[in-house]
Amino acid sequence: GLRETRPVLRRELGYLQQASYAAALIEQTTETETPVPEVFELVREFLNHLPKQPPQPRNIYAFELKLLNVLGLKPDLSGSRLTSGTQEIVRALMEQDWPAIAQLKSTAGQAKELRQFLHGFLVFHLGKIPKGRAAL
Secondary structure, X not given: OOOOOOOHHHHOHHHHHHHHHHHHHHHHHOOOOOXXXXXXXXXXXXXXXXXXXXXXXXXXXXXXXXXXXXOOOOOOHHHOOOOHHHHHHHHHHHHOOHHXXXXXXXXXXXXXXXXXXXXXXXXXXXXOOOOOOOOO
16 A cells, blocks of 8 residues: 655655656556566655755756666766766766765756766667656
């Protein structure tokens, strides 16, 4: 049954949008009714983290990268055109926990580079991206 309703997520549209996008991405990348404990834990941690700071695009980027890693689709950064600073951000988003991710800083250029890289990577590997990502 339902254990946690997370009412705080319903009070902030940004949290709800990010949680909804994460759910759509999970639905697109996993088989219905197939338990994947690593994905469950990732979603649980993500939902716990969301209300601890204002909604930030980096939450979605971290979720996407962590999910790709769980699914065996971890990006090979050595072959990418990402700048070294953005590669460091990608590594941090994949490897660090949510409190550490909340402290990460990036330039506007790095954020744009990361957004475009992940968009292309997701489309290439998943065929499409769930609706709503652009608004996040």
